[in-house]
Amino acid sequence: MDYIRLGNTGLKVSRICLGCMSFGNSKTGTLAWALGEEQARPIIQKALEGGLNFFDTANVYSAGTSEEITGRALKDFAKREEVVLATKVHGGMGPGPNQHGLSRKAILQEIDHSLKRLGVDYVDLYQIHRFDPETPMEETLQALHDVVRAGKARYLGASSMHAWQFTKMLDLAERNGWTKFVSMQNHYNLIYREEEREMMGLCRAEGIGVIPWSPLARGRVARPWGEVSTARAKNDPFSHNLYGPSLESDRQVVEHLAVLSKKRGLPMAQVALAWLMGKPGVTAPILGITQLRHLEEGLAALSVRLSEEEIKGLEESYIPHAIAGFN
Numbered sequence: 001m002d003y004i005r006l007g008n009t010g011l012k013v014s015r016i017c018l019g020c021m022s023f024g025n026s027k028t029g030t031l032a033w034a035l036g037e038e039q040a041r042p043i044i045q046k047a048l049e050g051g052l053n054f055f056d057t058a059n060v061y062s063a064g065t066s067e068e069i070t071g072r073a074l075k076d077f078a079k080r081e082e083v084v085l086a087t088k089v090h091g092g093m094g095p096g097p098n099q100h101g102l103s104r105k106a107i108l109q110e111i112d113h114s115l116k117r118l119g120v121d122y123v124d125l126y127q128i129h130r131f132d133p134e135t136p137m138e139e140t141l142q143a144l145h146d147v148v149r150a151g152k153a154r155y156l157g158a159s160s161m162h163a164w165q166f167t168k169m170l171d172l173a174e175r176n177g178w179t180k181f182v183s184m185q186n187h188y189n190l191i192y193r194e195e196e197r198e199m200m201g202l203c204r205a206e207g208i209g210v211i212p213w214s215p216l217a218r219g220r221v222a223r224p225w226g227e228v229s230t231a232r233a234k235n236d237p238f239s240h241n242l243y244g245p246s247l248e249s250d251r252q253v254v255e256h257l258a259v260l261s262k263k264r265g266l267p268m269a270q271v272a273l274a275w276l277m278g279k280p281g282v283t284a285p286i287l288g289i290t291q292l293r294h295l296e297e298g299l300a301a302l303s304v305r306l307s308e309e310e311i312k313g314l315e316e317s318y319i320p321h322a323i324a325g326f327n
Helices: 037-049 061-077 104-118 137-149 163-176 199-206 237-243 248-264 268-277 292-303 308-315
Strands: 003-005 012-014 017-019 054-056 084-089 123-128 153-159 181-185 286-288
Touching: 017 037, 037 061, 037 292, 061 084, 061 104, 084 104, 104 123, 104 137, 123 137, 123 181, 137 153, 137 163, 163 181, 163 199, 248 268, 248 308, 268 292, 268 308, 286 292
Parallel strands: 017 054, 017 286, 054 084, 084 123, 123 153, 153 181
Antiparallel strands: 003 012
């Protein structure tokens, strides 16, 4: 396993992050394809054995069950100081008007709830899951700073938003002496590259680590075009919001990927991940796993190197897309 600094920090993370949204309770949560604890634990254990030290979850995943499963498994299979544990705040955790968003009240109550579910005293990376237009940026940033000062988080991260919003938050934090964001978790893959317009350049300029979510486009770049092979692919409405209706250019990208993968004798997922990890500024794609073979393919992608000609071929059919994933 290769390890890399997260942005300009001294924190070192594995080149692949295990996304734990796949773990939860399909009966009480909102994800019909979520794996229960018995199915999730072998995946987490295998990830640790493969050298992964970076694990990402969120309070809203399966209404907190993902945090509980992840926390118990990491406690059983690893020492706390060996892992980099990340979670997020923003999504609705109840019907009340203060049980979502990035107000001071929401942030301070949700960090405590997340720590309890995870069974830890602190998280390594505390991230705002989305931008909250209803809360002043100053309120959000000062509350997050207080979370760090209280020892409940070591670093702060952000997720999908416009580059101008992220720029303003970085500037406000610096001018007020508050803890700055060190990472950006954004939507980025072979068939969604809109982040290359502004956000990727901003992150490189500011020394922000990039940890893309949906690096395989919900499996669309991991299998032949139009093929649906997993329970998640069949029961993930958010996926349809992100990628449907598909553009003709998406099909062309995926078909070119399939040809290259066959030529290289590699699974499509390995080639797609190798392309992403080779992009300037990318620290660690967040890989959601529902089958152990997916983890094995992800680990194998670390040794794949693409030529300039191969990269050009993968990229040449792409055309601009509507912004997706900010809400």
